[in-house]
Amino acid sequence: MNLISNFLAADVPTFSLQQLIQDQLGLSRGPVLTMVYGVFLCAAVFLPAVSLVAMFSIWWERKVAGHMQSRLGPNRVGPIGLLQSLADGAKLILKEDLIPTSADHFLYRLAPYLAFAPAFAVFLALPFGPSFCFEPMLNVGVFWILAMLSVEVMGVILAGWASNNKWSIYGAMREACQMVSYEIPLGISILVAVMAAGTLNMVELGHMQGGGIHTWLIYKNPFVFAAFFVFFVASLASNKRAPFDLPESESELVAGFHTEYSGLRFSFFFFAEYAAMFVVGGIQAALFLGGWNDPFGIIGYFNHHLNASYAADPGLNTAIPVLILNCVAAGIFVSKAMGIVFVQMWIRWTVPRPRIDQVLYACVKVLLPMSMILLLCGAIWQLVVPDHGGIPWVDYQPWDFVAWANVGLASLITQVVLALVGITAFSAVVGWVLYSAATGRGHKMRLTDPTDINEGTENLVKA
Amino acid sequence: MDAINSITNAHAEAVLFYLFGGMAALSALLLVLSRNIVRTAVCLLFTLMGVAGLYFLLHAEFLAAVQLVVYAGGTLILIIFGVMLTSKSPFSKFEPKPGEVAVALTVGMVLFGALVLALHSFPFPAASPDVQGKYPLVGLGQALLGDYLIPFEIASVLLLVVMIGAAYLAKGRRHEAEDMKHTTPASKTMRQWS
Numbered sequence: 001m002n003l004i005s006n007f008l009a010a011d012v013p014t015f016s017l018q019q020l021i022q023d024q025l026g027l028s029r030g031p032v033l034t035m036v037y038g039v040f041l042c043a044a045v046f047l048p049a050v051s052l053v054a055m056f057s058i059w060w061e062r063k064v065a066g067h068m069q070s071r072l073g074p075n076r077v078g079p080i081g082l083l084q085s086l087a088d089g090a091k092l093i094l095k096e097d098l099i100p101t102s103a104d105h106f107l108y109r110l111a112p113y114l115a116f117a118p119a120f121a122v123f124l125a126l127p128f129g130p131s132f133c134f135e136p137m138l139n140v141g142v143f144w145i146l147a148m149l150s151v152e153v154m155g156v157i158l159a160g161w162a163s164n165n166k167w168s169i170y171g172a173m174r175e176a177c178q179m180v181s182y183e184i185p186l187g188i189s190i191l192v193a194v195m196a197a198g199t200l201n202m203v204e205l206g207h208m209q210g211g212g213i214h215t216w217l218i219y220k221n222p223f224v225f226a227a228f229f230v231f232f233v234a235s236l237a238s239n240k241r242a243p244f245d246l247p248e249s250e251s252e253l254v255a256g257f258h259t260e261y262s263g264l265r266f267s268f269f270f271f272a273e274y275a276a277m278f279v280v281g282g283i284q285a286a287l288f289l290g291g292w293n294d295p296f297g298i299i300g301y302f303n304h305h306l307n308a309s310y311a312a313d314p315g316l317n318t319a320i321p322v323l324i325l326n327c328v329a330a331g332i333f334v335s336k337a338m339g340i341v342f343v344q345m346w347i348r349w350t351v352p353r354p355r356i357d358q359v360l361y362a363c364v365k366v367l368l369p370m371s372m373i374l375l376l377c378g379a380i381w382q383l384v385v386p387d388h389g390g391i392p393w394v395d396y397q398p399w400d401f402v403a404w405a406n407v408g409l410a411s412l413i414t415q416v417v418l419a420l421v422g423i424t425a426f427s428a429v430v431g432w433v434l435y436s437a438a439t440g441r442g443h444k445m446r447l448t449d450p451t452d453i454n455e456g457t458e459n460l461v462k463a
Numbered sequence: 464m465d466a467i468n469s470i471t472n473a474h475a476e477a478v479l480f481y482l483f484g485g486m487a488a489l490s491a492l493l494l495v496l497s498r499n500i501v502r503t504a505v506c507l508l509f510t511l512m513g514v515a516g517l518y519f520l521l522h523a524e525f526l527a528a529v530q531l532v533v534y535a536g537g538t539l540i541l542i543i544f545g546v547m548l549t550s551k552s553p554f555s556k557f558e559p560k561p562g563e564v565a566v567a568l569t570v571g572m573v574l575f576g577a578l579v580l581a582l583h584s585f586p587f588p589a590a591s592p593d594v595q596g597k598y599p600l601v602g603l604g605q606a607l608l609g610d611y612l613i614p615f616e617i618a619s620v621l622l623l624v625v626m627i628g629a630a631y632l633a634k635g636r637r638h639e640a641e642d643m644k645h646t647t648p649a650s651k652t653m654r655q656w657s
Contacts, residue, residue, distance in 0.1 A: 035475065107505060180537065
């Protein structure tokens with residue numbers, strides 16, 4: 001039995017999916033099999049998953065945009081328009097792949113792949129569940145994701161450059177200066193959370209937050225709480241999402257860096273953008289919002305018990321509960337990430353686009369000092385406030401407040417109060433959305449029902 | 464099946480080593496031979512990626528990620544940004560003179576020879592097992608902010624000085640531009656009118 005025990009605080013037996021499958025099928029763990037497994041997982045699971053996420057998000061974005069502008073969005077292809085992205089994909093594949101004669105052909109062809117490949121590589125470090133992570137031993141998981149997101153910019157810049165078109169070059173230059181400057185607050189705000197956790201390993205970050213909503217990292221101290229919002233704003237800019245979508249601002253630059261692209265190559269940029277949105281949502285979920293854990297710490301609790309029982313008696317009857325738990329955990333993780341993606345869309349269709357100098361001002365003079373102060377205060381907090389580190393349910397009981405208060409009363413009060421603030425804010429936002437959905441219904445009915453519109457025009461004519 | 468089982472981790476690592484090393488070497492060669500500035504930057508990207516892959520093979524994951532963030536994500540983008548701001552046409556090319564080529568070749572050959580000699584004469588120790596320890600990151604952080612604090616701080620002060628200097632230079636030039644603006648004919652007429 002080869003346990004992965006790469007935990008700082010305690011040796012928790014957690015099996016990777018790979019180990020479970022290989023053990024159950026009775027396969028040896030040679031390097032060839034590991035590679036074959038890795039390639040298979042990439043080709044058969046991750047690539048379709050990334051495409052599905054991107055396609056679903058594109059449909060969803062159009063739906064959200066529609067409803068926010070009193071339209072219906074796509075509703076013809078498939079049930080509630082769900083297959084619209086598939087139809088668009090078929091159209092894009094069939095389109096002619098145009099390359100401008102004066103473009104740099106080699107770079108023009110290379111750029112879409114350079115934009116898409118990093119967005120795909122990021123998924124290797126995302127923890128979908130305690131055992132559902134492609135590379136659980138990647139000790140620099142957070143940093144790897146940051147690195148890949150910054151390499152992705154190269155694709156966009158090259159696309160703009162190689163197109164040899166002034167709109168494209170403007171878009172690429174904006175992307176370059178925006179990305180280079182927003183990377184700093186992005187990294188520093190991640191650092192605040194990483195400092196509170198003490199690890200860069202994504203799986204371990206998930207385990208650390210397994211004790212219920214008050215053990216989530218965002219509630220660890222007030223500075224991580226603030227860093228979450230700094231990260232959110234910076235991630236919008238680094239993903240070139242509105243209001244920071246200046247690289248492709250269609251009102252000034254036609255389509256920005258992908259003006260000249262058509263067909264499949266254009267769709268690569270589209271896929272990369274939506275995959276990156278999901279990835280950023282996933283980072284926020286994993287780093288701040290408890291990763292795959294539910295608000296009550298049930299998954300964290302059962303994970304340790306089920307893994308312990310599997311370690312004691314490795315068989316199919318103990319492996320299946322672990323798999324089921326991981327599927328539930330993956331569902332929670334994906335829904336958290338998708339929730340963040342929804343907020344990104346919501347902001348896109350609400351906030352107008354600033355000018356490029358305003359964007360850079362917001363980064364250099366607002367977000368950067370803010371993140372620096374948060375980092376400093378977070379470090380002082382770590383020094384001053386006593387806290388018990390470690391993994392909930394293993395090193396301490398997360399709901400045993402009396403024992404916790406004996407170790408560190410201040411950290412307990414902070415975490416519980418911040419968690420209550422977070423729950424209140426979240427329920428207020430959800431209530432707001434539900435209220436507007438309920439009261440906006442009459443408006444929607446008018447849109448769907450043509451007789452209503454006719455009545456309106458008749459009245460108009462009469463008047 | 465026996466053939467598959469006889470392949471060990473060392474074989475797999477060798478394959479990956481030649482893959483990444485070949486990628487780094489080939490793109491470095493293209494970097495030198497290419498005459499288009501942006502294409503050389505792209506070649507540099509692939510070189511950096513290949514070297515990052517080699518770092519990953521050596522279990523230096525942190526170094527690999529730093530390589531990608533700092534060089535591929537930061538420096539390279541700044542290089543391309545500089546090219547975009549300064550070059551007149553998108554396909555500006557290097558046109559080295561024969562003399563320059565000769566000098567570059569000589570310097571390159573001398574450097575290459577020195578490196579090969581140094582690599583052959585230096586006795587490299589076998590990888591010690593604690594390099595692949597559980598938490599190389601913790602040790603790295605403690606070394607940087609503990610044992611090597613003073614060099615670390617000196618390096619960061621140096622970077623700060625560079626940054627302040629760059630900001631000062633940029634600001635000075637802007638003042639100059641404003642002064643120039645005040646002496647334009649339009650501003651003279653404005654002053655006369657006022």
